[in-house]
Amino acid sequence: MKLLTKSLFLCLAFCLTNGASAHHEEAAGEGAALPDRCAGIEFDAVAPDEKGTTFFFKGNHLWKGFRGEAHLSNEFFKELDDNHNIGHVDAAFRMHNTENPDDHDHIYLFLDDKVFSYYNYTLEDGYPKGIQEDFPGVPAHLDAAAECPKGECPTDSVLFFKGHDVHVYDIATKAVKIKTWSHLPVCTSALRWQEHYYCFHGHNFTRFNPVSGEVNGTYPKDARRYFMSCPNFGHGGHYNIPKCSEVKIDAMTSDDVGKTYFFAGRMYMRLDTHRDGLHAFPITRAWKEVTGGVDAAFSYTDKIYLIKDDQVYIYKAAAPHTLIEGYPKTLKEELNFEGHVDAAFLCPGEHIAHIFKGSSLYGIDLTTTPRIVTQDLPMPSALHDVDAALCGPEGIKVGKKTVYWIYPDVTAEITLSTEFSKMTPDVLLLEAMIVCD
Numbered sequence: 488m489k490l491l492t493k494s495l496f497l498c499l500a501f502c503l504t505n506g507a508s509a510h511h512e513e514a515a516g517e518g519a520a521l522p523d524r525c526a527g528i529e530f531d532a533v534a535p536d537e538k539g540t541t542f543f544f545k546g547n548h549l550w551k552g553f554r555g556e557a558h559l560s561n562e563f564f565k566e567l568d569d570n571h572n573i574g575h576v577d578a579a580f581r582m583h584n585t586e587n588p589d590d591h592d593h594i595y596l597f598l599d600d601k602v603f604s605y606y607n608y609t610l611e612d613g614y615p616k617g618i619q620e621d622f623p624g625v626p627a628h629l630d631a632a633a634e635c636p637k638g639e640c641p642t643d644s645v646l647f648f649k650g651h652d653v654h655v656y657d658i659a660t661k662a663v664k665i666k667t668w669s670h671l672p673v674c675t676s677a678l679r680w681q682e683h684y685y686c687f688h689g690h691n692f693t694r695f696n697p698v699s700g701e702v703n704g705t706y707p708k709d710a711r712r713y714f715m716s717c718p719n720f721g722h723g724g725h726y727n728i729p730k731c732s733e734v735k736i737d738a739m740t741s742d743d744v745g746k747t748y749f750f751a752g753r754m755y756m757r758l759d760t761h762r763d764g765l766h767a768f769p770i771t772r773a774w775k776e777v778t779g780g781v782d783a784a785f786s787y788t789d790k791i792y793l794i795k796d797d798q799v800y801i802y803k804a805a806a807p808h809t810l811i812e813g814y815p816k817t818l819k820e821e822l823n824f825e826g827h828v829d830a831a832f833l834c835p836g837e838h839i840a841h842i843f844k845g846s847s848l849y850g851i852d853l854t855t856t857p858r859i860v861t862q863d864l865p866m867p868s869a870l871h872d873v874d875a876a877l878c879g880p881e882g883i884k885v886g887k888k889t890v891y892w893i894y895p896d897v898t899a900e901i902t903l904s905t906e907f908s909k910m911t912p913d914v915l916l917l918e919a920m921i922v923c924d
Contacts, residue, residue: 521557522548525717527690532631533676534579537592537606541680543715546575554716564596566603566610578632578676583643584658600627622647624663625654631677633684635697646697648674648686653700668700672707681757681766682806685714736886738784738830739877742791742804747877750781773808776800776815783831783875785840787853792840794818794828822851823858830885834878841878843885846871 522528522545532544543550547567548557560567560576567576578597584590593611596603602618604611618625622645631648640646640655647654650673655664672693674686684697691707692714711720738750747758754767770777774793783794786804790811793800798815799822802808818824822840830843833853839861842849848870850862875886883894 522546524550524557524715525711525720527711529689530676530687532576532579532596533678533687534594534596534632535581535678535680536594536608537581541678541714542579542594544576544579544676550715553714563608564603564605564610565608566615567596578629578647580632580634580645580677580679582645582658583634583636586643586659595621595632597629597632622656623661625656631674631686633677633679633697635679635684639679639682640697646677646684648677666700668695671695671700671702735888736875738781738793739875739884739886740784740786740791740832741835741877741879742786743789743835744804746804748784748791750784750875753778753780755781773806774800774802774810776810783828783842785831785833787833787838787840792831794831796827797825821858823860824849824851830873830876832876832878832883834883835880841876843870843873843876 524530524543524545528545530543530545533541534544535541540552542563544560545557547560549560549563550557551563576596576598580595582590582593582595590604592606594605596605597618598615600618601615602621603615604621618627625647626649629647629649633646635644635646635655637643642660643658645656645658647656651667651669651671653666653668655666657663671686672688672691674688676687678685678687679697684695685692686695687710688707690710692710693702693706693708694704695702709720711717736749736751739748741747749756749758750770751767753770755770755773756767770781774791777793777795777800779795781793781795785792789804791802791804791808793802797818799818799820800815801811801821803811818826818828822842824842826844828842828844831840833840838853840851840853842851843866846866846868848862848864848866849860850864852859852861870885870887870892873885873887875884877884881893885892885894
């Protein structure tokens, strides 16, 4: 039910993350001006909290999230005040250590030779400590730090930056390996976000490989275009932000490793990256050949099927999403199906793709060549012309406009069962912490 609740009003997060005009930093108090990150600031540290909110630190101020004005750091981290002689932090990161719940998701802030450990904005007992107590072999006066979970690094690790040297700290063994990445700019802050790694320098950033330090693509890029909402900046291609009442989810699917995708207009969002905060991107960023939005989507055998008009695009589910050779194909060629597809879903471990079209639900056997339509079920009027559908452990989620249902039973019960949960917009208004016009 939690996944469904979040899925209902991802429109709010779409509104939040796609280039809306920022609340430009204004003067605070009696003429005291707050720092303006849109003027081009070199951050001291960048790190997400346990809820996925990213903090940007500069001097004794910080910014919470990708938009909004600056706040004094001690409004959130009360120990960052004169009592500890802290005017700024050198580096910060969020711990990834699922083997030790007492440390996992804590924010670590570094100043000179000291480290502070916070959870839910509360300083952990016994802190601050000397860096050597918690991270033996890691130097003082750091420039930057970033978490690196196992799978992206060989082991659960922390990357500590000082000059061009990177001290790779193994969380389990406490071993430190020093690498020199002279090709990378000196990072004044670093961030792991959406499974990518960013070195901030000046008001720019460079994306790098956390194991080799390799940089691919054209860098540096201006952080104001990607990591904050500033007037006259943005990378959304002049995307006009719709009102929440105008946004609907066009399609949704989960792949075999649990990555959940939502599509709305020409944007998409991954829900499983909530630890980094919800963020929408152009569909063409991941599936470059799909330029006009998505009508329906489902996943099958490590592949993602995206349907637009009468075309079926099949991609490898693993990133980078690669279009399978010979695609797109027409609906008739690939699925032996004709007409507009409203929505689609495929339940985990099964081989029947279910397609909503108008007032009917069709089943298509993906193990046969050519494909065979195995069912044609009439839908109750409430489920005519639906927008999106998804099958998962919680049941079958079906959405139409701003109302979403979840059915706990198998597909046939959609037409017969009255035992379903009906969800309407409310909860995520608070969770997204924004107001829609």
